[in-house]
Amino acid sequence: MPVEFHHLSPVILTEDLFETFTPELTVQPQSRQFQAAFLIAEQMMVQEGLQTPLLPTQVSGTFAFPVPYQTIKLPHNYVRSVDSIVAYGYEGGCNCDVTALDACAHLRNYIGYLDTRVVAGFYVSACGRGIRPSYYDIAYTAGLATGTAANDARLHQSLAILARQELLQMIDPGALEGGGGDPGIASYSTVGYSETRTKESVRETPFGNSTMANKAWNLIQHLRIREALRFGG
Numbered sequence: 001m002p003v004e005f006h007h008l009s010p011v012i013l014t015e016d017l018f019e020t021f022t023p024e025l026t027v028q029p030q031s032r033q034f035q036a037a038f039l040i041a042e043q044m045m046v047q048e049g050l051q052t053p054l055l056p057t058q059v060s061g062t063f064a065f066p067v068p069y070q071t072i073k074l075p076h077n078y079v080r081s082v083d084s085i086v087a088y089g090y091e092g093g094c095n096c097d098v099t100a101l102d103a104c105a106h107l108r109n110y111i112g113y114l115d116t117r118v119v120a121g122f123y124v125s126a127c128g129r130g131i132r133p134s135y136y137d138i139a140y141t142a143g144l145a146t147g148t149a150a151n152d153a154r155l156h157q158s159l160a161i162l163a164r165q166e167l168l169q170m171i172d173p174g175a176l177e178g179g180g181g182d183p184g185i186a187s188y189s190t191v192g193y194s195e196t197r198t199k200e201s202v203r204e205t206p207f208g209n210s211t212m213a214n215k216a217w218n219l220i221q222h223l224r225i226r227e228a229l230r231f232g233g
Helices: 015-021 031-050 116-127 146-151 153-171 211-219
Strands: 057-064 071-077 079-088 095-097 105-108 111-115 135-142 187-190 193-196
Touching: 015 031, 015 153, 031 153, 057 071, 071 079, 071 135, 079 105, 079 111, 079 116, 095 116, 111 116, 111 135, 146 153, 153 211
Parallel strands: none
Antiparallel strands: 057 135, 071 111, 079 095, 079 135, 105 111, 187 193
16 A cells, blocks of 8 residues: 554553453563563554554555546554645646645545545646646555553553463463464364364454464454445446
């Protein structure tokens, strides 16, 4: 995607919050290991989990104009506002700021859509020539509401699980369910005991296919945004 956003430091997880939602570790991590695990967990939530920053954040990027023109979905969910749209052309050095034109961008269920045909039409009108724009810059604000980030216990527990898995990978890989790398395990047996897990407990998720990865994934389903189905032609 032409627009990327990564947290550079944890914005939700703290050691106190982590200890609230996870069992005590047998090996105590260093402070920098805590911070690294918290950051990795939050980055996973942004990129693989919710596809949005964990707090309202302005992001920007450059997009090439598609040919033929089409409506484009912005890369992040929970889009709060489209703040700036500027179209550029390589010929004549003309650019066109269409930020104030509501027809160019639409928000539906916190998903942002850009109508490139409308943007191109205003570009041609403003620049006085029949040459289509070549690319455009767009800035928009996206992210979970601050109240959700601060108070959603399911989100907090999911993040804590992901952080714990990353900490164990650093300090005690043998404590992970399947050892280093935390692979999912469908069946297990030892002297006098065996178990086979249901398919639902070892599904492949964006967080992995271990049971704890599945738990972390299930906890955030109420926050995931799904696009509406389209009916008709």
